[in-house]
Amino acid sequence: MGPSILDVFIQYWPLFLKGTLGTLRYAFIAVGLGSILGTFVAFMHLSKNKILSSIASVYANILRGTPLLVQMYIAYFFIPIVLPILNSVDKEVFVLIALILNSSAYVSEIIRGGINSVDSGQSEAARSLGMSASHTMTKIILPQAIKNILPALANEYIAMIKETSMAGTFMLYELMYTRTILANKYLSWQPLFIIAGIYLLLTMVLTTLVKKLEERFSVSD
Amino acid sequence: MTDMTTPLIETKDLRKNFNDLEVLKGISEKIYKGEVVCIIGPSGGGKSTFLRCLNMLEEPTGGEVYFEGEKLDPKSTNIDLHRQKIGMVFQQFNVFPHLTVLQNITLAPTLEKKMPEAEAKEMALKLLEQVGLLDKANEYPRKLSGGQKQRLAIVRAMAMEPDVMLFDEPTSALDPEMVKGVLEVIRKLADSGMTCVIVTHEMGFAKEVSDRVLFIDDGMIIEKGTPEELFDNPQNERTREFLSQVL
Numbered sequence: 068m069g070p071s072i073l074d075v076f077i078q079y080w081p082l083f084l085k086g087t088l089g090t091l092r093y094a095f096i097a098v099g100l101g102s103i104l105g106t107f108v109a110f111m112h113l114s115k116n117k118i119l120s121s122i123a124s125v126y127a128n129i130l131r132g133t134p135l136l137v138q139m140y141i142a143y144f145f146i147p148i149v150l151p152i153l154n155s156v157d158k159e160v161f162v163l164i165a166l167i168l169n170s171s172a173y174v175s176e177i178i179r180g181g182i183n184s185v186d187s188g189q190s191e192a193a194r195s196l197g198m199s200a201s202h203t204m205t206k207i208i209l210p211q212a213i214k215n216i217l218p219a220l221a222n223e224y225i226a227m228i229k230e231t232s233m234a235g236t237f238m239l240y241e242l243m244y245t246r247t248i249l250a251n252k253y254l255s256w257q258p259l260f261i262i263a264g265i266y267l268l269l270t271m272v273l274t275t276l277v278k279k280l281e282e283r284f285s286v287s288d
Numbered sequence: 289m290t291d292m293t294t295p296l297i298e299t300k301d302l303r304k305n306f307n308d309l310e311v312l313k314g315i316s317e318k319i320y321k322g323e324v325v326c327i328i329g330p331s332g333g334g335k336s337t338f339l340r341c342l343n344m345l346e347e348p349t350g351g352e353v354y355f356e357g358e359k360l361d362p363k364s365t366n367i368d369l370h371r372q373k374i375g376m377v378f379q380q381f382n383v384f385p386h387l388t389v390l391q392n393i394t395l396a397p398t399l400e401k402k403m404p405e406a407e408a409k410e411m412a413l414k415l416l417e418q419v420g421l422l423d424k425a426n427e428y429p430r431k432l433s434g435g436q437k438q439r440l441a442i443v444r445a446m447a448m449e450p451d452v453m454l455f456d457e458p459t460s461a462l463d464p465e466m467v468k469g470v471l472e473v474i475r476k477l478a479d480s481g482m483t484c485v486i487v488t489h490e491m492g493f494a495k496e497v498s499d500r501v502l503f504i505d506d507g508m509i510i511e512k513g514t515p516e517e518l519f520d521n522p523q524n525e526r527t528r529e530f531l532s533q534v535l
Binding site: 186188189191192193194195196197198199202206207210211 | 343345365368369370371372373374375376378380382383384385386395396399400441444445448
């Protein structure tokens with residue numbers, strides 16, 4: 068059996084802490100930059116221009132319809148081949164790109180859904196007052212859509228915390244990567260339970276926070 | 289007083305299809321400044337679609353709409369300037385729930401007409417007083433009854449100082465006891481000389497308030513005339529049938 072879970076945790080907690088911070092950081096970068104990209108994709112998707120809207124739709128479908136792990140492998144091995152100029156770049160970046168693109172697809176659907184959830188009468192009323200399309204979006208639609216978008220984005224962050232565990236496969240220092248380190252010290256099973264416990268703690272705490280956020284939004288309605 | 293020289297709104301052979309469904313089958317009509325025109329007819333006959341084409345909320349499939357002599361083009365940015373002069377009130381009120389009553393009124397004038405905040409506020413308070421909502425100025429619309437929401441929607445449109453007001457079944461979504469107050473506001477507006485085009489099921493109101501009545505069914509104007517002509521002595525069989533069902 069070897070040492071107990073508690074022994075391993077007490078001895079190696081700085082490793083787990085570093086891994087946890089890595090996980091939170093990668094998830095934050097993925098969802099943060101993914102949100103910026105996803106916003107563009109969402110507006111492309113909502114555009115009346117059929118070509119733009121189709122491109123966005125295909126983009127979101129491919130990234131949501133293929134496993135993230137496959138996307139990471141493709142980014143890790145294929146980007147350096149087609150763009151040799153990037154050979155000197157840390158390979159961590161390619162894996163992060165896959166995370167960001169993947170997140171942008173989900174975020175684009177969240178934003179699109181949030182905007183579509185606002186009653187079409189709202190935009191009709193604004194346009195009938197002579198408000199421009201952009202004012203209608205920024206002053207009428209988005210302030211109402213945000214109530215649906217923000218909690219969903221927070222949920223996407225929670226999901227991404229779990230997804231980043233795959234990045235350890237590519238030597239990114241996140242929570243799951245501590246398993247690889249400790250496996251080299253012949254600790255095969257103890258780290259797994261510690262890692263699982265930390266993931267569970269993170270998602271439970273964040274889920275509770277999101278619930279609070281949702282309640283606050285529904286009160287102001 | 290109606291000015292009979294140039295029409296404020298003119299439609300020429302206005303057509304609208306929703307996919308295979310022909311909702312408007314060529315409507316040509318002129319509405320003059322100061323006129324109060326009520327549009328009546330059975331549900332699904334095209335009256336709301338006709339009204340929504342007048343400010344291009346619904347893009348016509350064929351024909352033209354002229355407003356103050358200019359052809360309306362939904363794709364032109366100019367359309368926003370025209371819409372500022374065409375107020376519209378909806379069946380479902382469509383007040384902005386995330387803004388206070390006051391902000392509902394001041395938003396469009398300050399944004400689109402660059403009206404100073406203080407001036408917009410002063411005007412909004414005056415309008416609210418006229419419709420008995422002054423004490424609600426800082427409330428959010430969720431605190432208002434249906435009738436109050438609709439009165440807010442009317443003054444929100446008025447704040448843009450439009451040349452015409454379009455009403456799309458303004459009392460159809462209201463509880464019966466709320467209808468009177470809203471009709472009272474519309475009547476005052478009509479009496480003040482505002483050009484009004486009103487799609488309504490309130491026949492008594494239409495008869496009282498209108499200069500002219502249009503009966504629209506099956507995507508066409510079947511019959512039109514003064515309220516006396518249309519209500520008391522309808523010529524068309526379909527008009528008679530409709531009126532016998534609703535009166």
